[in-house]
Amino acid sequence: MPATSIDSFFACTLIVIVVVVSMAATTKIVAPYMNSLQDLNEEEYLRKIVEHTIVSSGSPVNWGQNQSVTPEAFGLAKDGSLGYELDVDKVSRLNTQNTYALNYLEMYEALRLEKVALRFAFSQIMNVSITLNSNETVGESTTYSFSISVSRDQAPVATSLQCYVVANDFVNDTSSSTSSNGEGAVEVEIPNSSNGTALLIVFARASYDDRVTAQGVYAFGHLSSDPSPNNTFLNLSPLNNTLQVDPNFSETSLETGYEFSYGYESTLTSTSNETYAIPSFLDSSPKVLAVTGWNGSTFFIEWVTYPQVPLEMGADFENTECFSFSYLITIDRVFYRLNVRCGGPSL
Secondary structure, eight states: OOHHHHHHHHHHHHHHHHHHHHHHHHHHHHHHHHHHHHHHHHHHHHHHHHHHHHHOOOBSTTTTTOTTOOOSBOOOBOTTOOSSEEOHHHHHTTSTTSTTOOOHHHHHHHHTOSSOEEEEEEEESSEEEEEEEEEEEETTEEEEEEEEEEEETTEEOOEEEEEEEEETTEEEEEEEEOOTTSEEEEEEEEEGGGOEEEEEEEEEEETTOTTOEEEEEEEEEESSOOOOOTTSSEEEEEETTEEEEEESSTTEEEEEEEEEOSSOEEEOEEEETTEEEOOOOOSSOOEEEEEEEEETTEEEEEEEEESOOSEEEEOOOTTSOOEEEEEEEEETTEEEEEEEEEEOTTO
């Protein structure tokens, strides 16, 4: 072989080796970015799916109000809303304690998605904590002292407080506030003749925006033993401005229904033996609905919020990788938090 041919062969071989090594090095450098880009595309794809469920009203657009209707297409937005404004009844139908709640299969089929799972978690924008400190009986009444703590994202919040106490044939209200450290105090006086279960209902509102309003409920025994857990005697299901009451025992009898918000209180009008009409209040506030009654010789008060928040509903992502998306949404002119966990085809 001529010398020039040998030189050309080795030169070509050297060029090939350099190109191969360069490609291998480039692949190692670029691969992580390619994977990150793939993850980013998947995350954005799933984000669009989640946001569609928030801004879409679904089909039919009023499926939340029709307790017997399963949506053909899933969407939580209030019909005709702008931004992240959700429908109070669509959200309430995600709460498993509501008689008219969707099950996950019904929701999944209405989402019209394959290999994509969702979990919705709604919570109040502020946390209202209530602690009973002491009680004192003088004459024909007993005074109870409570401490109230309000926080947002674990930081204290100064708020105005509107409080209601409900007992046997007794309702009263009082106002208070929390300081800059998020702490406040409330005293309520109850006649001794109204012994049995009692409720303290607290609404906290931030001074900078009426939509930043949250509620807390504390049940206690007034001159009696501690009450049974909520939902022991009744299952309360608010929907379409109607409260459906389902007694858990045949010997249960109902007495009075109430509705409370930050600025209003009202006695509910019974439309049948186990149904009450819910008035529409004008203020920006969660609603607390309470029903009193007797189970044999035991007096009780059961309660529910409208919308039924907090709640969680959807797929179980425990010990599973998923994407998490958080939103500030409004329901009936009140801010709430919504977190949606979402798993895609490759998760």
